Amino acid sequence: MIYLILGNNSFLIKKVLKDIAQEKEKEGRLSVREIDVKKTLLSSIIRDFWGNEIFKQNKLFVLRSASSNQSFIGDFIEFFDKKELLDVSFVFLEKDPCLKESPLFEFIKKRGKIIKISIPKRNEIKKIAEEKAHKRGYLLDSKTTDLLLDNCQEDIDCVLVELEKLMAYKFKEKNIKEKDVLLLTKSRIETGIFKTIDAIAKKNKKEALRLIENHLKSGDPPLYLFKMIIFQFRNLLSVKEGEEGGINKITANNFSGMHPFVVKKSLLQTKNFTLPQLKKIYKKLFQIDLAIKKGKITPKEGLELFILDL
Numbered sequence: 617m618i619y620l621i622l623g624n625n626s627f628l629i630k631k632v633l634k635d636i637a638q639e640k641e642k643e644g645r646l647s648v649r650e651i652d653v654k655k656t657l658l659s660s661i662i663r664d665f666w667g668n669e670i671f672k673q674n675k676l677f678v679l680r681s682a683s684s685n686q687s688f689i690g691d692f693i694e695f696f697d698k699k700e701l702l703d704v705s706f707v708f709l710e711k712d713p714c715l716k717e718s719p720l721f722e723f724i725k726k727r728g729k730i731i732k733i734s735i736p737k738r739n740e741i742k743k744i745a746e747e748k749a750h751k752r753g754y755l756l757d758s759k760t761t762d763l764l765l766d767n768c769q770e771d772i773d774c775v776l777v778e779l780e781k782l783m784a785y786k787f788k789e790k791n792i793k794e795k796d797v798l799l800l801t802k803s804r805i806e807t808g809i810f811k812t813i814d815a816i817a818k819k820n821k822k823e824a825l826r827l828i829e830n831h832l833k834s835g836d837p838p839l840y841l842f843k844m845i846i847f848q849f850r851n852l853l854s855v856k857e858g859e860e861g862g863i864n865k866i867t868a869n870n871f872s873g874m875h876p877f878v879v880k881k882s883l884l885q886t887k888n889f890t891l892p893q894l895k896k897i898y899k900k901l902f903q904i905d906l907a908i909k910k911g912k913i914t915p916k917e918g919l920e921l922f923i924l925d926l
Contacts, residue, residue, distance in 0.1 A: 738770050842905070856894050
């Protein structure tokens with residue numbers, strides 16, 4: 617059997633390859649070999665194809681980057697055009713949709729199976745992430761998953777990589793929450809959020825709005841951006857209360873319940889606020905967040921309202 621997998625989503629490609637391998641294993645012992653066609657001659661694959669082995673094996677050849685070697689494609693089609701493939705399967709992995717114009721596409725269309733990997737929809741990614749977490753014994757609610765998807769801009773590979781980090785971080789508690797996503801997952805928003813809060817501290821509405829607009833233009837989800845602002849002001853409030861509550865010296869390593877990096881950043885920014893100011897700001901954020909959840913305003917409107925009302 618000859619397969620062509622078209623697409624560039626590594627998670628879904630691995631899943632399809634696994635399904636193919638499992639199906640072949642039903643026919644007997646399976647040997648899987650992955651080959652970069654750019655660096656391999658067809659003759660070496662043919663030697664493997666007819667290689668004498670003590671124990672009979674089914675063979676599965678996974679061929680990458682064939683489209684970059686047109687002579688290989690021509691030789692492959694010519695050699696295997698009329699040969700019966702009983703205990704051997706070939707899987708071509710290609711990212712370029714333009715391969716549809718290639719002789720390989722037409723050849724596999726006649727002799728084998730073409731599998732197109734499409735970009736999964738949001739609800740599909742969400743289901744995959746939640747099932748993965750639940751299967752490993754972790755609690756992951758719908759809102760937390762939504763936040764993770766927003767952070768990764770619905771890229772399934774990113775979602776699953778970040779989910780692994782979150783599960784490692786919450787290994788003992790096994791309960792992943794929104795604050796964990798905000799704290800640990802990679803985001804282009806994080807660096808800019810500190811600049812935005814600096815502008816807010818200086819009551820520089822023009823600069824704060826400019827920074828928010830830059831985030832939105834670059835595709836950062838408004839709701840995630842708003843939650844990042846809430847998250848950081850909550851940290852500022854906690855650190856400020858600690859400072860004024862009798863803790864002589866807060867360091868990045870001795871403030872309980874907060875990541876050292878966040879403490880370090882927060883310590884620098886608390887100097888720009890009094891405790892009453894932080895309480896007032898946090899209360900305002902809470903009210904706007906409630907209005908967003910009730911559908912009275914959009915997250916983008918909430919961001920603008922927060923800054924204009926400073």
